[in-house]
Amino acid sequence: MQVADNFINYKIIDSLLAQGFEHLPHALLFVGARGVGKRTLAGKLATILLCESLGKSSIKVNRPCGECAACRWMKSGTHPDFRLVTSDNEKETEEVTEETETKKSNEKAKKQAASSIGIDQIRALENFVFTGSHRNARRIILITEAEAMTIPAANSLLKILEEPPSSVYFILISNNQKKLLPTLRSRSRVVPFSRPDDQTTARWLEQAGLDAQAARYLDLAGGAPLRVMQWKNNGQLAAIDALIESLASAPADPLVLATRWEGLLKSKTENSFHMENLVEGVQCWLFDLALEQASGEVRYHCGWPRPKNIAALNPVALLAGWHEINTFRRSARHPLNPLLFLESLAIHYLRALRPMNS
């Protein structure tokens, strides 16, 4: 697929492989914000390392052929020398990738995992790492969201990294490297991914079939075009629009607002707009109201219509509301009673909007 290919920054691949495959470090750590292409690139690099046509004169240097058995297995998610380790937090952040490798093994891994990566998942790799390869001698392990590893899991991985067999490569991905064990960082070659510049972003959005309007979702997505694309593919954009509309012109009655939100969650297409997305949306909205009142700027909602009465709002209440919603974020995954949860959220939200003198 051409589109996915366009999201790959081949400069990174070429610089990693510039000294030849034998000089590629055995542990790579891709760090950077969500949705800037780390996962897509990791899948491509894994395919390159496993491709069985590499070195043939008909094949471009450092590019997989796309046709050999290994390339086909990577596409279908069945390569015996590739392992994906992930937690189910990744559900929403999965990037678009031609390597459907990620899809299949992902689903399998998700079933085993909770929101963290446990020691069992790392121990399960030992056999894979220390027995020989099935095909061309290289084996690849891709760990997404490496910061989700529990400490025992990370320690267990460190042990493997002490003396990895020469043909085994680890690619770790982290959206939040501050949460990683420092020793894990120091054992890996850190590869930073920065946000693409405006021009590249505009090109990506266009290639992804998103119009100029889509630019307004970019700040909501932390400047990460792949995340916007993910939202689009999940059918989330309409829900985001509706949520913002409900916040900008909120009814005074919390139950009415909660029911509106409930409808939003129910109308979702499969695997798209979840309670945690909704809570995050409310929190970002409050954050921007407070920021706009203080500085006249917004961080997440550039390009969106803004409410007119911002100056009349109570700054203390806005910040308190924003802060209180942290507790909602913690339980948003599995609220006991979703409607009650939403009603309570609506009460907090509306309270945060009270005018200056009340």
Ligand SMILES: [Zn+2]
């Ligand atoms: Zn190939």
